[in-house]
Amino acid sequence: MMFACMCLAFLLMLNFNTQAQTHKKVSPQAKGAIIGGAGGAVAGGLIGHGVGGAVIGAAVGAGGGYIIGNESRRAAEKKRRIAWRRAHPRHHHHYKTTTTTVVTTH
Numbered sequence: 001m002m003f004a005c006m007c008l009a010f011l012l013m014l015n016f017n018t019q020a021q022t023h024k025k026v027s028p029q030a031k032g033a034i035i036g037g038a039g040g041a042v043a044g045g046l047i048g049h050g051v052g053g054a055v056i057g058a059a060v061g062a063g064g065g066y067i068i069g070n071e072s073r074r075a076a077e078k079k080r081r082i083a084w085r086r087a088h089p090r091h092h093h094h095y096k097t098t099t100t101t102v103v104t105t106h
Helices: 001-020 026-047 051-087
Strands: none
Touching: 026 051
């Protein structure tokens, strides 16, 4: 059983490396889910002593990996936005518009 879990984790990692070599973009969320799922399956198989433990571990690991990948993507996006705002300061000024009131007397 442990051998089957190790083979599954190896095949997932091999598939992940193959996709990276064909220059397909994989989101940080997907990378986190794949790595977390593979690690969770191995850990669940070792701790849970069976397929049930491996499935639960894979699900928990994939969910946790997705969350970590999503937070990583959000942090990188925030840094990119801050850098753009620093490079383009004139686009983010809040100009005050003034209204002129004309008073006419007769």
